[in-house]
Amino acid sequence: MDTTQLQRTVAAMVQAPKGLLAADESPPTIARRFASIGVESTEENRRAWRNVLLGAPGLADSVSGVILYEETLGQHSDDGTPFPQLLEQRGIVPGIKVDRGKVPLANAPGDEITEGLDGLAKRLQRYREQGARFAKWRAVYNVSPTLPGPLAVKENAHALARYAAICQQEGFVPIVEPEVLIDGDHAIERCSEVTEQVLHAVFHALHRQRVALEAMLLKPSMVLPGKGSAKASPESVARHTIAVLRRTVPAAVPGVFFLSGGQTPEEATANLDAMNRLGPQPWVLSFSYARALQEPALAAWRGDPANAAAARRALVHRARMNARAREGRYEPAMENEAGR
Numbered sequence: 399m400d401t402t403q404l405q406r407t408v409a410a411m412v413q414a415p416k417g418l419l420a421a422d423e424s425p426p427t428i429a430r431r432f433a434s435i436g437v438e439s440t441e442e443n444r445r446a447w448r449n450v451l452l453g454a455p456g457l458a459d460s461v462s463g464v465i466l467y468e469e470t471l472g473q474h475s476d477d478g479t480p481f482p483q484l485l486e487q488r489g490i491v492p493g494i495k496v497d498r499g500k501v502p503l504a505n506a507p508g509d510e511i512t513e514g515l516d517g518l519a520k521r522l523q524r525y526r527e528q529g530a531r532f533a534k535w536r537a538v539y540n541v542s543p544t545l546p547g548p549l550a551v552k553e554n555a556h557a558l559a560r561y562a563a564i565c566q567q568e569g570f571v572p573i574v575e576p577e578v579l580i581d582g583d584h585a586i587e588r589c590s591e592v593t594e595q596v597l598h599a600v601f602h603a604l605h606r607q608r609v610a611l612e613a614m615l616l617k618p619s620m621v622l623p624g625k626g627s628a629k630a631s632p633e634s635v636a637r638h639t640i641a642v643l644r645r646t647v648p649a650a651v652p653g654v655f656f657l658s659g660g661q662t663p664e665e666a667t668a669n670l671d672a673m674n675r676l677g678p679q680p681w682v683l684s685f686s687y688a689r690a691l692q693e694p695a696l697a698a699w700r701g702d703p704a705n706a707a708a709a710r711r712a713l714v715h716r717a718r719m720n721a722r723a724r725e726g727r728y729e730p731a732m733e734n735e736a737g738r
């Protein structure tokens with residue numbers, strides 16, 4: 399496979415000191431986010447919110463790519479520019495979430511499997527015409543003393559690898575997203591153990607499906623204690639996460655773009671920063687956050703067009719803090735810096 403064009407897309411996405419904005423919430427997820435600010439999830443409100451995010455002045459200084467939901471790919475900014483074209487004009491690569499969500503995994507109580515492989519190549523051809531250049535697929539793993547079971551680890555790895563192979567065949571850079579969930583009261587060591595098993599299985603499956611590792615990106619969860627346990631320090635999160643990544647992620651992978659997974663915006667920034675302070679790693683360590691970038695902006699917006707400028711400032715501030723963290727140069731005192 400000639401991966402020249404894919405690697406050009408990867409180069410645009412990994413450029414320093416940027417990360418990715420995940421704005422690919424499916425209808426049930428965006429409805430939950432909107433409910434928290436008392437906004438109804440209509441098509442126009444979703445468009446208006448994405449218009450606030452994607453039009454934020456200065457966003458391109460810290461964000462190299464945005465993951466969109468299918469509906470958003472076909473929507474327009476206030477001045478009628480299709481969102482993917484708006485992003486391209488700003489030097490930001492448009493991407494698309496292509497999985498169809500998770501369902502219970504048959505014969506594996508408590509485990510889940512992500513669907514969406516049927517017809518994927520055809521869908522990608524349509525998304526390409528609409529302007530998308532990379533894709534994303536998320537697998538989720540519940541944690542308990544017995545979960546995830548071996549079937550869930552194997553089948554989700556297989557689906558992620560099949561998705562990645564189809565993406566590369568269709569000229570899309572695949573973001574491979576295995577999320578070990580934060581729910582539960584397990585210790586950080588249990589998350590470490592599960593994340594290591596999951597990533598081993600994912601890279602084994604990617605190898606079997608002949609995926610070009612140079613032309614994909616990984617979007618993992620950080621290694622954290624369950625949310626019912628005491629929080630770990632950024633240094634501890636960084637040490638556990640990097641140890642697992644070094645054991646499992648080949649050096650050919652250009653970038654690791656973390657999800658925030660229920661951390662507060664400041665925690666997600668501090669944890670990324672601590673990892674980048676551990677010294678050079680084989681891969682770029684950056685962010686691909688949804689909640690940890692959008693939460694303060696959503697709270698500022700509250701569905702009122704008069705608040706759009708404040709919401710955009712809040713988004714760009716968080717993106718800037720994370721760009722600093724990508725370089726290991728974030729200090730909590732920067733949260734109050736001028737121009738916010």
Ligand code: 5MM
Nearest residue numbers: 420422423424427657658659687688689
């Ligand atoms: C884990 O979710 C991804 C990263 O978001 P956080 O930084 O908030 O953890 C995110 O891209 C997610 O895949 C999308 O929001 C879509 O989620 P749903 O559940 O709607 O498919």
